[in-house]
Amino acid sequence: MTRHHWAALSLSLLLLLHLLTLAHGECTCDEESLDRDKTAALRYRIGAIVSILVAGAVGIVIPMLGKVIPALRPERDIFFVVKAFAAGVILATAFIHVFPEAYERLTSPCLKGEVWGNFPFAGFVTMVAAIMTLQIDTLATSYYTRRHFHGDEAPRVVAAADNKEDQEAGGSGADHAEHLHLHTHANQGHAHPPGPSGSGASSDLLRHRVISQVLEVGIVAHSVIIGIALGASESPKTIRPLMGALTFHQFFEGVGLGSCIMQARFKTSTALVMALFFSLTTPVGIAIGIGISNTYNDSSPTALIIEGILDAASSGILIYMALVDLCAADFMNPRMQGNGRLQLWSNASLLLGAGLMSVLAKWA
Template identity: 65%
Template sequence: MAKPQLLLLTLFCVFLLLPSSAFGDCTCDTENEEHDKTQALKYKLAAIASILVGGVTGVCIPVLGKTIPALRPEKDVFFFIKAFAAGVILSTGFIHVLPDAFENLTSPCLSDRPWQDFPFTGFVAMVSAIGTLMVDAFATSYYRKSHSNQAAQNVVGDVEMGGEHEGHLHFNTRATPSFVDNSASSDLIRHRVISQVLELGIVVHSVIIGISLGATESPKTIRPLVAALTFHQFFEGMGLGGCIAQAKFQNRAVVVMATFFSLTTPVGIAIGIGISNVYNENSPNALIFEGIFNAASAGILIYMAQVDLLAVDYMNPRVQSNAKLQIGVNVSLLLGAGLMSLLAKWA
């Protein structure tokens, strides 16, 4: 379960330490911003607390289906919550993350070659989406093979147990359920892979957002971001929480994934505060670093929202056979995408 998170941390450290291949002579310092470190720090600390609460609340709402029957994955309400959250994630990729990546990688602060000669943002997003598809497919294949091997071993064990007791009758009554439950197990594997890959994509841009906010010294810039990013984290948490609920992880794994998600943006803000004296968000290094990670994150989020969240539920026989449920899912999707798009006015 922890492999995607470890991969994320490794990639983050590698990209943070590697020097960029191209630099511009311009540093594009923003001298006209009003800097007040003391006031900015107060807003940053408020942002850490507010975003943490928003993230924890959002990710826990779908997970509470275990104790609140109305929120369980087999209920219609769950389809509405998941569609709403998918709209949020889709809007995050298209409206929030991808435009930032374009702005970063087409900045006049970067040298003309290669950054102005090739659409790196679209290229990185495309490669990221393709890479996500490959990881999605390979991970699902790997877990299915592992499950099949384990099921085969169980059948062999059942045969041996049957021989020791009452002939083949005992084997038949024990072995049949493993084949009957194969489809359900396959769906469960898919949900587990989806939840981990989605968390990876969310975490990438959450860390970048946090660092950028933490490194900013302008209270006017930070103030409107506190509420906007809190709602942002809340809605994304709902999407991830829905996937975690469907994956049916053990309680320990659920707590680890929810905690990891909830802490990424606050930790990013803390990192930004620590490096604020040396970090310049308009330097070539920062622009390239943020642009590449934002583009990669956008590709992951757009793929996950369209393929693993919306397509699966929209093609679900239960949704296909219920006109009211179809309408409700569509309204929830548009509402989630619309509200998240509206937040782009402030964040």
């Protein structure tokens, strides 16, 4: 992810936080009468920061261990199974966790006026976000393809052996000679996509990178909202079940995102930055929620509209990514189509991921 991408994302998050701080002055609905205990709630919220941070970091790192654990490498069958599980998790996150929250907020009785009650904004924003994700996905892939394969930056594809990667893979020289090494000016390093065609494999690699970046944006957007909501709560009865559920939620999402990052074959430094950014998003959101808990009112029209629209947009992004870039891409892969056993395990893994995330909706 380039410096411009990080700057744009950081600016968007700062704008979100600024708008949320405006919510405290627009209380039109009475806040729920909850069993409030600020001291106990603070302890639970600090515990939530630690547990969610650790769970997210562990989840996103597991797929990346493929660099040292051969069984977890993208070219192995087990990776298809892991990605199917990740797709199920992301799909359930969108349908079971994020979209219902968006619908609830954008149809809240606290939103006065006919426009909110007479138009299905949650579904509309979700649809628009999915279409925009398709356009961004297509345009970004097209842009990177032209950038790498045309003009002065056209790549020079050569067959060569890379002793360092060969030692990491633990494979023979003959196996490693099948890898094609792509040299570009845009990427200061070497890409080693598997496959017989350098251009085709490099194009796939670029697409995986676009997928992982767009997916992280979708996950980060709703993670901030989740964190602020938990951090702003002062009811231990509300925080306790949320803490456990969100810990597992963050772990499973980390596995999903980590699988995509691993397949994108980013440089180690880039992959670590993306992993760190994901791991910190919800804990930072909780910390912000703690800081504004005395003034923040989640029933104000401003908060409901902002959070509802962002949740709906996140659900559209996640639905598109799960169905198009994860499920369709892998389940229609000739390798899976020709392996009945792999299809069986992948379908079971998809259902398991979706099922586990759906069960968590009981608490979060």
